[in-house]
Amino acid sequence: MRLITHNMLSCNIKGVANGFPLKIEAESVIEKEVDFNPDFLRHMFAKIEWKALVEAARSLGYSELPEDSPAAAAEDESLLKKLHHALLELHLEEGALVCPETGRRFPVTRGIPNMLLHEDEV
Amino acid sequence: MSEKPPPEIADIMRVSSHREVYEPCDDSFALVDALLADQTNLLNHNPNLCMEIGCGSGYVITSLILLLKPKLPNNNVHYLATDTNPLAARVTTETLEAHGVEADVICTDIASCLETRLAGSVDVIVVNPPYVPTPEYEVGMEGIASAWAGGENGRSVIDRMLPVVDRLLSEKGWFYLVTLTSNYPSEICLMMRKRGYAWRIMVQRSTEEENLVILKFWRDRDEESLEKEASSSASFASEFSRSLSSFMEKQQR
Numbered sequence: 167m168r169l170i171t172h173n174m175l176s177c178n179i180k181g182v183a184n185g186f187p188l189k190i191e192a193e194s195v196i197e198k199e200v201d202f203n204p205d206f207l208r209h210m211f212a213k214i215e216w217k218a219l220v221e222a223a224r225s226l227g228y229s230e231l232p233e234d235s236p237a238a239a240a241e242d243e244s245l246l247k248k249l250h251h252a253l254l255e256l257h258l259e260e261g262a263l264v265c266p267e268t269g270r271r272f273p274v275t276r277g278i279p280n281m282l283l284h285e286d287e288v
Numbered sequence: 289m290s291e292k293p294p295p296e297i298a299d300i301m302r303v304s305s306h307r308e309v310y311e312p313c314d315d316s317f318a319l320v321d322a323l324l325a326d327q328t329n330l331l332n333h334n335p336n337l338c339m340e341i342g343c344g345s346g347y348v349i350t351s352l353i354l355l356l357k358p359k360l361p362n363n364n365v366h367y368l369a370t371d372t373n374p375l376a377a378r379v380t381t382e383t384l385e386a387h388g389v390e391a392d393v394i395c396t397d398i399a400s401c402l403e404t405r406l407a408g409s410v411d412v413i414v415v416n417p418p419y420v421p422t423p424e425y426e427v428g429m430e431g432i433a434s435a436w437a438g439g440e441n442g443r444s445v446i447d448r449m450l451p452v453v454d455r456l457l458s459e460k461g462w463f464y465l466v467t468l469t470s471n472y473p474s475e476i477c478l479m480m481r482k483r484g485y486a487w488r489i490m491v492q493r494s495t496e497e498e499n500l501v502i503l504k505f506w507r508d509r510d511e512e513s514l515e516k517e518a519s520s521s522a523s524f525a526s527e528f529s530r531s532l533s534s535f536m537e538k539q540q541r
């Protein structure tokens with residue numbers, strides 16, 4: 167799973183109000199190179215929760231993203247390159263996602279987060 | 289002039305498998321045929337975010353990525369695939385990898401963990417749901433049975449999916465759905481009509497066991513016609529069967 171997807175995931179256990187963002191416990195991270203596509207990034211930038219991405223990237227060992235959401239990201243090529251790397255090239259392979267409200271852990275195995283809920287959670 | 293190369297879809301020899309995971313079958317092929325029939329439109333549609341719910345072997349999502357790839361390389365579109373069966377999720381990642389394409393696969397019920405953040409954001413959703421009419425208790429059981437068991441009229445899971453799909457689809461979003469005639473697809477179309485969608489039959493195919501109808505939905509905010517059509521489900525059902533028979537006639541020609 168890449169961080170673009172992590173940024174779209176929340177914990178929806180019944181009654182949980184703030185299931186986003188899920189904290190990442192990383193055990194294994196891999197990098198895969200992807201061709202840079204600024205148009206796609208500009209489009210996605212609008213949908214990204216910046217703080218969640220910065221935090222997520224840091225938990226995968228990448229700390230190059232600026233703390234605050236950059237106002238002029240669309241024109242800043244070097245920033246777009248960092249965004250590209252953080253969103254599309256880092257893969258969480260093994261580890262867990264943790265609900266910020268309940269502490270419930272969702273395992274990530276071979277890159278696949280298991281977000282299935284137990285019967286008493288739905 | 290050189291002949292057009294055959295459209296690229298997933299290669300059945302490279303689709304991974306597991307005895308607990310649904311293998312590509314007539315329904316899967318019919319859904320991919322519907323996507324192929326709509327390939328030009330899909331390319332012009334220029335989606336940013338596409339999702340398959342219930343990805344099974346990964347045959348359909350891989351085919352979708354491949355058939356968009358000539359004009360929309362993998363790094364132009366973000367692809368997501370979900371399944372409740374962890375083995376299916378794993379097999380899907382293997383199938384994707386065998387074809388050298390990327391999608392993120394998540395184990396979740398329908399799109400439960402994505403609904404909050406992706407409301408109004410998904411441009412294409414494809415679903416080949418568990419649609420076989422079965423006793424209700426078979427729905428969602430562990431293992432392979434959950435791949436087909438659809439409860440009463442095969443509609444248990446489909447009917448839960450429709451509001452989720454409505455929530456996720458972007459303003460321009462498209463939704464492709466596999467149904468059987470025994471699912472009462474006209475009712476499904478009417479339910480979607482009430483949510484503001486127009487519909488179209490993309491593929492109709494009768495096999496030995498089943499009568500498949502692949503539907504496509506898109507938002508159509510023509511309130512007036514919406515009210516008129518939704519007013520009587522009986523007239524809607526007959527409109528549906530007219531569409532179906534004219535589609536079958538066209539096919540025979």
Ligand SMILES: C[S@@+](CC[C@H](N)C(=O)[O-])C[C@H]1O[C@@H](n2cnc3c(N)ncnc32)[C@H](O)[C@@H]1O
Nearest residue numbers: 310312316342343344371372373397398416435
């Ligand atoms: C008919 S199979 C289709 C598989 C594959 N998409 C294809 O066309 O070959 C239905 C798939 O939906 C999955 N499924 C069943 N219920 C589901 C649910 N509530 N949420 C997500 N996936 C589900 C099953 O595990 C199965 O893989």
